[in-house]
Amino acid sequence: MPVITCIEDLKRMHKRRTPKMFYDYAESGSYTEQTFRENTSDFAELRLRQKVAVDMLGRNVASTMAGFPVTMPVALAPVGLTGMQAADGEIKAARAAAKFGVPFTLSTMSICSIEDVAANSPAPFWFQLYVMQDEDFVDRIIQRAKDAKCSALVLTLDLQILGQRHKDLKNGLSAPPKLTLPVLLDLATKWGWGLEMLGTKRRQFGNIVGHVKGVGDTSSLMSWISDQFDPQLDWSKIARIRDQWGGKFILKGILDEEDARKAADFGADAIVVSNHGGRQLDGAVSSIRMLPRIVDAVGDRVEVWMDSGIRSGQDVLKALAMGAKGTMIGRSYIYGLGAMGEAGVTRALEVIRKELDTTMALCGERDVHDLGRHNLLIPKGFS
Ligand code: FNR
Known part of the structure; x- marks a missing residue:
């Protein structure tokens, strides 16, 4: 078993083990991928302020997100096709999150259905909704999430039309593949993944197939x-x-002050x-560049979280210091x-x-709630 010390180690293993089609699906952004790249490079522009000779005993990284207790202010973001990265992937991720004490969010576009995850997760999870034209489907899926005792609804606002990711088109992304x-040649080197997949029946979009009018095949x-x-x-x-x-x-996908004010007026429990x-x-x-402006625009009227680009505990700390009360991670x-x-x-x-804990200590802080912009050196004109 290799020694895993950072998220980058997991990324390398993911690439080796998982079919190219699904690794590329995760590791891509739309069009030129400028925003995808800047989500991570902008975190690197923020420097941390080191503080010494400060009592660092009794540190705390636990908090709450929208009233839910969390062992650190990090939730697992909704990610479509998670059950293609590993067989029954949504169930595995939900279990890991529940045992760790952080929320898991199930995507509308998951492979395991809401009911599959509810039957196999030791704790309630959140459900993410994409709004479809078929209102009956929307009504039914909300009811299914309620019946499964999902504890929050995360409504995603930034994908009513799909941003093109070139790799997905070139790879002919589909579920199942x-x-x-080319797919067979790729699978020949990823037989561990193939064996796992043979062992499960969950290979299509569990929430969608057979539930949306006129849809039986989601290959395209x-x-x-x-x-x-x-x-x-x-x-x-x-x-x-x-x-x-x-x-x-929870409203997810806000990147503009005016939209954030509307969401606060609207009375969301949190915005992402x-x-x-x-x-x-x-x-x-x-997101990290926009975050302080949105925090300043809404003040305490709504809880502000952020995601996009978090690859380390240092990134989580920077987001909290910039004013987020919580974070979500996807690719990590x-x-x-x-x-x-x-x-x-x-x-x-x-x-x-x-x-997160080590970085907080080296910044001279003992509690995540005490983090603030005083912990950062923010370049002029950053936001
Ligand atoms: C996503 N994201 C996403 N969001 C959502 O609301 N519903 C979804 O089904 C998906 N699907 C999805 C698939 C993949 C492969 C990725 C990488 C992301 C977005 C996700 O919830 C989150 O906003 C981002 O992943 C955050 O950025 P990082 O942490 O991946 O950099």
Whole structure:
């Protein structure tokens, strides 16, 4: 077993073990990938202020997110096709998160269905909703999430139309993969993944297939999504969904101060400053650069979280210091899942928590709640 010391180690293992089609699906951004790159490079522009001779005993990284207790302010973001990175991937990730004490968010576009995950996860999880044109489907899936006792609804606002990722088109991304010659050649070197997949029946979109009108085959993912998602999603529809849900309600994909103010007026339990990991509007600003402006725009009126670009506990600390009350990670746990299944997700979480704790101590802080912009050297004109 190799010694895994950082998220980058898990990423390398993920690449070796998982079919190219699915590794590329995770490791890509839209169009030129500028926003995807800047999500991580902008974190590196922020420097931490080292403090010495400060009592560092009794440190705390535990907190709450939208009222939920968390062992660190990091939730697993919704990621489509997680069950293709490893067999039954959503169940494995949900279990790792529950045991670690952080929330797991199940994507609408998951391979394991809401019911599959509910039956196999030791703790309630959050459900992420994409709004489809088929209102019956939306009504039914909200009811299914309620029946499965999902504890929060995360409504994603930044993907009513799909940002093109070149690699997915070139690879012919589908679930399950179509067995073309290049795919078979690739699978020949990834037989561990193939064996695992043979051992499960969960190989299609568990929440979708057979539930959306007229859909039986989701092999052409891209055109299917553009046909199904509701291009007319607006605040009145968001209000209808919130009322139907009636529980904790989180709005994900906000990257603009005006939208953040609207979300605060609207009364969301939290907003996630996010550009979808650089997968949607290429050329958009990185989340970490936009975060302080949004925090300043909404003040205490709504809890602000952020995602996009977090690859370490240092990044989590920087996001918290910039004013986020919580964070979400996507690829960082997907690398772990693709590398080593449930144990890999646990390892990703352990790495991040250790890095967060150590970095906090070296910044002279003992509690995540005390982090602030005083811990950072922020370059002029950063945000
Ligand atoms: C995503 N993301 C996403 N978001 C969402 O609301 N529903 C979804 O189904 C998906 N699917 C998805 C697939 C893959 C492969 C990735 C990488 C991301 C976006 C995700 O929730 C989150 O916003 C980003 O992953 C955050 O960026 P990092 O942490 O991956 O850099």
